Amino acid sequence: MIECRDIRKEYRVGHIRKTVLKGVDFNINPRDRIGLLGRNGAGKSTLIRLIGGVEMPTSGKIIRKMSCSWPLGFSGGFQGSLTGYDNARFIARIYDKPYAEMRAFVEEFTELGHNLRMPVKQYSSGMRARLAFALSLGIEFDCYLIDEVIMVGDKNFRDKCQSAFFEDREDRALLLASHSLTTVKQYCNRAIVLNDGVATVYEDVDEAISIYEDL
Incomplete structure (x- = not known):
């Protein structure tokens, strides 16, 4: 389980403090498939970065009781001067996976x-x-964080990614930030709607989608 407890995130913009998340509370349970919905700028990417450990919350706690991937779609995930092979070697060393594999x-x-x-x-x-998909899938995490990138590439590659996440790893948890309501409805069992810094959890995905469409 991953527990988010009263998560707040603020950024300083000049002399002003901008609050992005206002006390977010929810759990990611084993095998959960959670769709993260919200308009552009609602804080979806921020929340995923916090859960992935890329950033720290201003206040609150994130308790990780299962292994968690870095956020797919996060542009800072690579060392640009290194080759694809070198990045793969680096990740393999961090997670103690044989580089040959x-x-x-x-x-x-x-x-x-x-x-x-x-x-x-x-x-x-x-x-x-x-490369981002391959490096993340090369490590068997308990929970995968995906930020808006499930539909990249040509159709064959999109099909390969969807199969890898939604079929081959159906026993893993997933937090998916996406504007594709079809994907969320097809694959997710729960949903979160982010609006004005507040996260509302819905056990009924259709209800969450309806609320999101009304925003």
């Missing part, structure tokens, strides 16, 4: 070929997304 998986999943020998800063956004 990680390398083989990344090669097969990304289909990037010789581009894996290039510095990541030379990658297109689509190539970076392929």
